[in-house]
Amino acid sequence: MSFEKVKRSENYSEWYNNLVKQADLAEHSAVKGCMVIKPYGYAIWEKMQAQLDKMFKETGHSNAYFPLFVPKSLFEKEEKNAEGFAKECAVVTHYRLKADPDRPGRLMADPDSKLEEELVVRPTSEAIIWNTYKNWIRSYRDLPILINQWANVVRWEMRTRLFLRTAEFLWQEGHTAHATKEEALEETRKMLEVYATFAEEWMAVPVIKGVKTENERFAGADDTYCIEGMMQDGKALQMGTSHFLGQNFAKAFDVKYQHRDGGLEYVWATSWGVSTRLMGALIMAHSDDEGLVLPPRLAPIHVVIVPVFRSEEELDRIAETAQRLRKEIEAHGYTVKFDHRDTHKPGFKFAEWELKGVPLRIAIGPRDLDNGSAEVFRRDTKTKEVLPLDQISSLVPGLLNQIQDNLLERARSFRETKLFPVNTWDEFVEAIDKKEGFALAHWDGSGETEEKIKELTKATIRCIPLDVAEEAGTCILSGKPSTCRVIFARAY
C-alpha cells in the first residue's frame, strides 16, 4: 500500500502514473488502451457527474441516450467531422461468433454474420444525434432542443495514459439545436461558463477561457471554445470544450425548420463535453509527493478518524468518542471514515489516507481523551493542530471550506508565476523550455506559423483568451503584425 516515492520534481510523468495506480484510482486493462476505473476513482467521478448534471439541468437541459454505434454512411455525412475522427474509429464488422473449426474451444467471427454496412463505435455523437433530430424538428416551435448524454466513447489511441488519453473514456456530450445563430452562440458560451465555474468552484482549478485556432478546432465546428488549466509541471490541459457548430450538421443531415413567418432555414447547433480527463486534471493540479490532494467538494471521504491505541481496551474507549464525533460531523453533511482496523499501525493509516487525499484527518489517542482534545491534520497544508474534542465537529465545515479555497488560491498563485508575456523568440523559447510555463505571445494568425512553432518547440496555441486586450505587436516567429497575444504552451 505504501506509495512508491517518485517525486514530482524527479519525474512528473512517473509520479503521475504511480499516483493513479497506488491511490486506487484506475489501472490498465487487458484491452489495449482501455482503463479500469476503480471504486475510489469512480467515486470522485460520480461526484463530478452529480454536480455537472445538476448544473446542466439548472441551465434547462435534459438527459437522453443515443446509440453506441453509428452506421458508416451516417458517420461520413459531415465530411470534416468524419475526416477528423476516421483514423481513431473502432469498427464493428460482424455480429456473431462461432466455434473455430480449426481450434477446439476457440471462437471466431462468423463470416456469415458480416454486416452489410460497418458500424463505427461512436467517437462522438453528432452524426447519430443529428440524424435523429432531423425527425424531431419541423418548426420553430420544436426549438430549442437542449439535450445532454452521459456515455462512453471510443477513440483509438496508440499512446495512452490513464485518464488523460485512453481508447475508451466516459464523458458527457451536450447537443443542442437552435433557431438562430445568436441563440446557438449564446448557448456555446453559456456552457463554457458552466465548465469554468465547475473547474474553479468544484475542482479548485483556475482556468483560462478562450477560443481555439482553426488548427485546433473540433472537426466540424465553426468555433471551439475551451477552458485550459495549468498543471504543476507548467503544461496545459484542455479541460472542456464547447463547440459552435454553425449549420454544418444541419446541412449534412438536411435539418430545416419552418420560421415563425414562413420560410425554411437550417437549424443552428452546439455541442459541448467534458470527460474522465478531468480526473487527470484534478490529480495533476493539486497532488504532491505524499499522494493525492482532493478539494473537499469532490472528496469521497471528507474526514478520516484514526485511533491511536495499544490495547483493545484503549480502542474501545477511543471508539466511543470517535463514533460520536463521526455522527456529529456527518450531521453537517460530510462523509467520515473511522479507520479502526487492528491490522495496521496508525503511521501506516496516516500515509494511506494521505495517499488517498482525504482533506482532514483526526487522530485520537488515550492521552487526547484525557485532555479532551484531538490532533487535526490538514492534507493541503500538512499542518497539525490540537483542537478541543467538543469543538471539532463545529470547526470541520469551516476547515473544509478553507481547504477548498486554499487549493484554488494556491493553484492560482502557482499559475501566476508561470504566465510569461514574451516579445521575442528567445524569450518565448525560454518561457516554454526553461521556465516551463505558458507564454503570452503575439502570433500572426496563420496556421503555417502555428505549425512551425509546434515543430520547433512542441508548444501549441492553447487558446485566444476571451478577455484578451487588443494590443498591436509582431509575431514572435514571423515578425508579421498581430493585434493580440495568444496563449502558447506544451499540453497534455
Add this chain to the structure above:
Amino acid sequence: MSFEKVKRSENYSEWYNNLVKQADLAEHSAVKGCMVIKPYGYAIWEKMQAQLDKMFKETGHSNAYFPLFVPKSLFEKEEKNAEGFAKECAVVTHYRLKADPDRPGRLMADPDSKLEEELVVRPTSEAIIWNTYKNWIRSYRDLPILINQWANVVRWEMRTRLFLRTAEFLWQEGHTAHATKEEALEETRKMLEVYATFAEEWMAVPVIKGVKTENERFAGADDTYCIEGMMQDGKALQMGTSHFLGQNFAKAFDVKYQHRDGGLEYVWATSWGVSTRLMGALIMAHSDDEGLVLPPRLAPIHVVIVPVFRSEEELDRIAETAQRLRKEIEAHGYTVKFDHRDTHKPGFKFAEWELKGVPLRIAIGPRDLDNGSAEVFRRDTKTKEVLPLDQISSLVPGLLNQIQDNLLERARSFRETKLFPVNTWDEFVEAIDKKEGFALAHWDGSGETEEKIKELTKATIRCIPLDVAEEAGTCILSGKPSTCRVIFARAY
C-alpha cells in the same frame, strides 16, 4: 400529439409500441435494433437508477467501470458463458477508417488496421471483470469485493422491441467475489431481495421470486434467481436476475485466495443485473388506453397544473394562484409543471398529460378562483374531485401515496385473478391459452419435458418460486412424480 387509440384489448402489442412512441419515451434509431431513449423516458430511467444506486450502496456496494471491449481470448475462457453469448456478439475487427479509393467522399475500414485479436463488445462483463479481479485478490483480506457497474451492453437481436429487447441496452451489473460459498449465496439472495423491494415499492409491480430451471439459467451460473412480473396481457416479464456463479469464473480465470489458515481456494462469485427492460415492465404493468400510468415514486412530474382560460387577463389571475400552489407543492419535495401554453386548449393538455402518465392534474378556471377551489384529477382511477384551493398542497402527499399504493394493489389483485393452479394437461392449456395467465403446475424436473411443453404451448417455466410448498403430484405432461408446483407462462 394525440394518442392514436389502439386499445389494449384489441392489440396489446401495437398498443405498447404506440404508447412508447407517443408518450415520448423512446424510438427506433438508424442503427438496426438500437433505440434512442428520449428525455421523458430517460427521466424515468434516471429515477430508477437513483433509487437502485442508493439501495446498492446501502448494501455495501461501490461503483466502478470496466472496459466496453472484451478480447476474444478472454471472452472464450468460461466456456458455457462464451457459448451462451457467442451468437449475439458484435465484433470489432478494425481500428481505423480510411478514404475509399473507389468511392469519393466515402470511407472504408482500413485493411492495415485489422486487429490481431478481435474485440467483443461486452454482452455482459464477467470475463473482463474476473480477469481484473485476478490481480486484486491474494488473500481472504481482499474479500469480499462488492462492485457494481452502470453500463451499456450489446446483444445482437434480430427481432427487437423498444425497451424489451434491443441490441444495445443500458443496465447495471453487480459483480462480487467472496471467500465462501455461503457468503456468495447470501449475496445472491440479498440482491434478489433488493430487486423485489424495488419492483414492489417503487415500480408498484408485484413480483414472484424464484429460481430458474437449468434450461433458463444464465450461461456460466450454478443458479439463477429471478423476479418475475405479470403484465396486463397475462404474460410474464423477467424483471431482474441474480446469479450464483459458484467457482466457475474463478476457475476459468484462475482466481484463488489464501485462507486465513493457510491453503489456497478458488473464489466464489455472484453477478446480478436489471436493465432498461424495467421500463417495459413499468409501462405494461399499469398503463391504459389513455396512455402511461406512472407510480408517483418514479414519475418525473408529479403534478401538472392546467389553467382553463379565455383571455390573457383570466390567465394572469389564474397564474398567480397556480404559481403559489406550485411552490407550496414543491416545498413537499414534488415536481410540478404549470402548463400555461397559450397555443393549446385545456382539453388537449389534459389528454397530453394523461398520455404521459402524470399522477395528479389540477385544473383551475376563473370560477374555481371565485369559489376558492380547483378540480383534482387522479390518473390511476381517472376520478375528479373538487377540493378547496387552500388545502390542496397539504393533500397532495397523501394523494400521491394513495396512488402509489393503489397501483401496487391493483396489479396484485389483477395477478391474483390470473394465477391458476392446474392439475391436468387440459387445465394447463386452458390457463395459458384461453385464460392467458400463469399456470402453477407440477413438472417432472426434466429439461426434455420443459422443452416439449414450450413447443406445444410457447409457455416456459418462469421459475420455481422460493416460497413454494412441498406437495406431491404428477407432471402435467409426463405424469411422472413431482414434489412441487412451478410457474409456467408465456413471456416477453
